[in-house]
Amino acid sequence: MDITSSTIALITGASSGIGEALAIALAGNGANVALCARRTNKLEAVAEAVRNAGGTPLVITADVTNRNAAEEAVRYTIETFGGIDILINNAGRGHLSSVEDTTQEQLESMFELNVYSLFYTAAAALPVMKQQKRGHIITVSSVAGKMAFPFNSAYVAAKHAAVGFTAALRAELVETGVEATVICPDGVATDWAGVTEGGPIGDIFVRGIRMSKQIAAERNLPRSPLQPLMSPHDVATVILQAIRNPRESDVFTHPGTYELAVQAATNRQALEQQYLPLYLGMREAYETRSTGE
Numbered sequence: 001m002d003i004t005s006s007t008i009a010l011i012t013g014a015s016s017g018i019g020e021a022l023a024i025a026l027a028g029n030g031a032n033v034a035l036c037a038r039r040t041n042k043l044e045a046v047a048e049a050v051r052n053a054g055g056t057p058l059v060i061t062a063d064v065t066n067r068n069a070a071e072e073a074v075r076y077t078i079e080t081f082g083g084i085d086i087l088i089n090n091a092g093r094g095h096l097s098s099v100e101d102t103t104q105e106q107l108e109s110m111f112e113l114n115v116y117s118l119f120y121t122a123a124a125a126l127p128v129m130k131q132q133k134r135g136h137i138i139t140v141s142s143v144a145g146k147m148a149f150p151f152n153s154a155y156v157a158a159k160h161a162a163v164g165f166t167a168a169l170r171a172e173l174v175e176t177g178v179e180a181t182v183i184c185p186d187g188v189a190t191d192w193a194g195v196t197e198g199g200p201i202g203d204i205f206v207r208g209i210r211m212s213k214q215i216a217a218e219r220n221l222p223r224s225p226l227q228p229l230m231s232p233h234d235v236a237t238v239i240l241q242a243i244r245n246p247r248e249s250d251v252f253t254h255p256g257t258y259e260l261a262v263q264a265a266t267n268r269q270a271l272e273q274q275y276l277p278l279y280l281g282m283r284e285a286y287e288t289r290s291t292g293e
């Protein structure tokens with residue numbers, strides 16, 4: 001789909017990170033961009049940036065885990081701009097805890113945000129998209145939707161569900177003119193790590209990586225391969241490409257991550273061997289998280 005001044009997009013999680021960068025990138029092509037998240041002040045600042053970039057913003061304060069609020073966000077977009085061409089389900093939050101420490105509340109909130117909300121907004125947008133015979137629903141999952149990391153199990157399970165959701169949606173939408181694509185970013189430099197449920201994940205990762213290097217040296221193992229963080233702007237560029245040229249396959253943002261995902265699906269043992277020092281380092285970092293090293 002071309003992105004022009006008549007394009008209408010709704011982005012959930014548009015108040016920071018990938019959603020913010022994507023809003024500005026769409027605005028650079030003159031698009032009408034509905035910005036949805038919970039923090040109105042942040043959305044107002046993104047709206048200003050969208051205007052400056054040449055787009056038309058619409059601020060929608062909503063918690064997408066509330067079905068009525070999520071549906072209303074879609075309805076308000078359609079009412080204001082006269083339709084909806086692109087829905088980007090990007091709102092999401094991480095999670096940090098071992099399987100046995102994961103509480104019922106954490107499980108529910110991970111799935112409400114990272115999975116259930118996808119159904120709410122998509123269900124509200126689809127009738128209009130199908131009628132238009134044009135539309136694209138983009139789900140921002142994660143590389144964690146294709147392979148696993150320790151101490152993130154609720155997030156990993158939810159992001160795998162987001163990949164499954166998009167695959168099922170794509171199957172439902174054949175020959176309707178409406179596309180469905182899942183984006184699987186690896187690490188991106190955003191607030192994500194700081195707002196992780198269960199505590200900021202950054203410290204565990206930093207200490208886990210440090211410990212993994214020690215473990216690799218002690219056991220004479222190769223260091224775990226880790227992808228460099230990408231900027232939200234670079235991820236937005238990849239998503240724009242996916243909008244312009246929809247592909248049947250899942251979209252990976254980082255070089256090498258697709259290969260890792262294939263390995264996770266076809267030779268998990270080999271992948272786990274590569275990541276063994278990181279898994280062990282993260283376990284040590286997780287187990288010493290409250291007392292420090």
Ligand SMILES: NC(=O)c1ccc[n+]([C@@H]2O[C@H](COP(=O)([O-])OP(=O)(O)OC[C@H]3O[C@@H](n4cnc5c(N)ncnc54)[C@H](OP(=O)(O)O)[C@@H]3O)[C@@H](O)[C@H]2O)c1
Nearest residue numbers: 013015017018037038039063064091092142187188190192
């Ligand atoms: N950063 C990474 O390394 C990485 C890697 C792979 C995938 N991802 C995925 O990328 C997506 C965007 O994350 P990000 O990295 O850009 O982090 P971020 O800057 O923390 O963005 C998350 C966005 O989601 C919004 N949000 C959270 N809960 C919400 C709710 N209940 N209702 C509406 N909006 C809500 C937040 O806004 P408010 O707080 O204002 O509501 C914020 O705009 C997420 O789905 C994340 O899982 C991130």
